[in-house]
Amino acid sequence: xxxxxxxxxxxxxxxxxxxxxxxxxxxxxxxxxxxxxxxxxxxxxxxxxxxxxxxxxxxxxxxxxxxxxxxxxxxxxxxxxxxxxxxxxxxxxxxxxxxxxxxxxxxxxxxxxxxxxxxxxxxxxxxxxxxxxxxxxxxxxxxxxxxxxxxxxxxxxxxxxxxxxxxxxxxxxxxxxxxxxxxxxxxxxxxxxxxxxxxxxxxxxxxxxxxxxxxxxxxxxxxxxxxxxxxxxxxxxxxxxxxxxxxxxxxxxxxxxxxxxxxxxxxxxxxxxxxxxxxxxxxxxxxxxxxxxxxxxxxxxxxxxxxxxxxxxxxxxxxxxxxxxxxxxxxxxxxxxxxxxxxxxxxxxxxxxxxxxxxxxxxxxxxxxxxxxxxxxxxxxxxxxxxxxxxxxxxxxxxxxxxx
Numbered sequence: 001x002x003x004x005x006x007x008x009x010x011x012x013x014x015x016x017x018x019x020x021x022x023x024x025x026x027x028x029x030x031x032x033x034x035x036x037x038x039x040x041x042x043x044x045x046x047x048x049x050x051x052x053x054x055x056x057x058x059x060x061x062x063x064x065x066x067x068x069x070x071x072x073x074x075x076x077x078x079x080x081x082x083x084x085x086x087x088x089x090x091x092x093x094x095x096x097x098x099x100x101x102x103x104x105x106x107x108x109x110x111x112x113x114x115x116x117x118x119x120x121x122x123x124x125x126x127x128x129x130x131x132x133x134x135x136x137x138x139x140x141x142x143x144x145x146x147x148x149x150x151x152x153x154x155x156x157x158x159x160x161x162x163x164x165x166x167x168x169x170x171x172x173x174x175x176x177x178x179x180x181x182x183x184x185x186x187x188x189x190x191x192x193x194x195x196x197x198x199x200x201x202x203x204x205x206x207x208x209x210x211x212x213x214x215x216x217x218x219x220x221x222x223x224x225x226x227x228x229x230x231x232x233x234x235x236x237x238x239x240x241x242x243x244x245x246x247x248x249x250x251x252x253x254x255x256x257x258x259x260x261x262x263x264x265x266x267x268x269x270x271x272x273x274x275x276x277x278x279x280x281x282x283x284x285x286x287x288x289x290x291x292x293x294x295x296x297x298x299x300x301x302x303x304x305x306x307x308x309x310x311x312x313x314x315x316x317x318x319x320x321x322x323x324x325x326x327x328x329x330x331x332x333x334x335x336x337x338x339x340x341x342x343x344x345x346x347x348x349x350x351x352x353x354x355x356x357x358x359x360x361x362x363x364x365x366x367x368x369x370x371x372x373x374x375x376x377x378x379x380x381x382x383x384x385x386x387x388x389x390x391x392x393x394x395x396x397x398x399x400x401x402x403x404x
Contacts, residue, residue, distance in 0.1 A: 026353020214289030314379025
């Protein structure tokens, strides 16, 4: 690939997901050169996934990177839903019900959390909007259609290795942020970083906001515990002021115990009408006020997904490589339970970005300092997410579990 002249070698970043782009914003603000390598052909190459709920920690991390002006733009794009937590509904009767709780002798990490994060509101934003906002100013430094499959260290830096065998320019440091299938994570950790297939499956979908009138404002969890195939749930965030506009769409996420949602060949890329038809069939006997979410759904937006999780005991130790580290799902993949994953990734980006900014760029000891602090909060987050998923989805990760 073409070389670029910089006053110093760039920080190389694998993947153009949320964590990578927020890290890039840190480097952009500190005038530290960087290059991003993304395997997809563009940001719109594939579906962006479900709407993200932002915790206080996640918002604080984003604000610390973007600064007051750009954070205000971000904040204005976020939706704000009233209420402090989620409301559970029996999907078949439409009646409110209590959330299941863990045994009394278990730590309360599995209990329903307060979802509000600022101004007494539950704050959320679509993954696509968030990614577009974080991309601002970074466009010239992103190389699309470049899949990183590993790296090689040099005498004075590191190069990313691509799927076609070519290599990047030499960088001062490489950050693996390419998600659960990260080759950088496997290489730098010597295989210690693993992502498990829990067996649980899900479908993302969306429908016109008018389909949600039967619910009204709030975060809702519809639970179907009498389906003969196994337990299912749907979670959605209904924002105020838009339920009369058919041009506005709200999203939902359907999840299930292992074995309930099945697609041909367990195809991770199944999207559109086939995925929509599965969701419609599974919810055909649900309460009439909930059915419009599925009967009126935008079929081409539906997408099947696998629920994965990193090692439940937390982020493992590996021999530190001063010039290579990992962020986001590449180092701590989590189930959707609790909405913890994206917020933890934001903390990674803010932490590593600050360390690099304070040093004016790469210096020895940065990756070690980052990993030491990240392992603490990252391990807590993985344990909590797995604990909630174990209770909600019936997933169990053990020595017989498959990795992805």
